[in-house]
Amino acid sequence: xxxxxxxxxxxxxxxxxxxxxxxxxxxxxxxxxxxxTTHRLIAAAADVPxxxxxxHFTTLEELRARAFTRHAERMAAAYExxxxxxxxxxxxxxxxxxxxxxxxxxxxxxxxxxxxLYLAALRDPALRTVTGSWMRRSRRVLERFVDPTTARxxxxxxxxxxxxxxxxxxxxxxxxxxxxxxxxxxxxxxxxTGV
Numbered sequence: 001x002x003x004x005x006x007x008x009x010x011x012x013x014x015x016x017x018x019x020x021x022x023x024x025x026x027x028x029x030x031x032x033x034x035x036x037t038t039h040r041l042i043a044a045a046a047d048v049p050x051x052x053x054x055x056h057f058t059t060l061e062e063l064r065a066r067a068f069t070r071h072a073e074r075m076a077a078a079y080e081x082x083x084x085x086x087x088x089x090x091x092x093x094x095x096x097x098x099x100x101x102x103x104x105x106x107x108x109x110x111x112x113x114x115x116x117l118y119l120a121a122l123r124d125p126a127l128r129t130v131t132g133s134w135m136r137r138s139r140r141v142l143e144r145f146v147d148p149t150t151a152r153x154x155x156x157x158x159x160x161x162x163x164x165x166x167x168x169x170x171x172x173x174x175x176x177x178x179x180x181x182x183x184x185x186x187x188x189x190x191x192x193t194g195v
Contacts, residue, residue, distance in 0.1 A: 027045050027109075034120050061124075065126065065130065080141050100165060138158075139155050
């Protein structure tokens with residue numbers, strides 16, 4: 001269709017554009033890291049005009065925070081779903097072991113984003129609301145089966161074991177993971193019981 005001379009260009013209706021930009025920002029962060037993430041790279045990945053980014057998001061930091069929030073929500077939902085059928089402490093041990101050896105339901109792309117979030121939150125305290133919310137959701141899941149202090153420890157244990165599994169050249173075995181988790185979840189033996 002040929003445009004009429006002097007006519008205004010027809011603006012394409014694109015109600016999903018902001019969502020697409022957020023998802024593209026996550027892809028760019030995963031591939032290039034936060035320091036190398038630019039408006040231009042995100043616009044290209046989202047296949048939108050550069051001006052769309054500043055139309056929908058005031059700053060790159062706002063877009064980055066929205067993208068990290070979306071990622072944390074997706075990861076937290078996957079975590080919650082993983083524990084849906086857990087009923088006992090023994091189930092918790094198996095579920096956490098499965099979680100660690102399944103990279104917590106995430107792929108390398110997801111973990112690249114997560115680690116970028118952790119590093120960004122270290123430097124930008126405003127992003128700690130994202131990491132804090134994510135950690136609270138994880139602990140709430142675990143608190144259905146163990147006390148709050150144990151839940152905090154197991155949550156940190158999952159993060160650490162997954163990180164070691166992903167980054168180590170000699171990762172912990174599934175059997176070792178199960179034993180580590182069992183020791184964390186198992187109630188402490190009262191002093192003087194001799195057990």
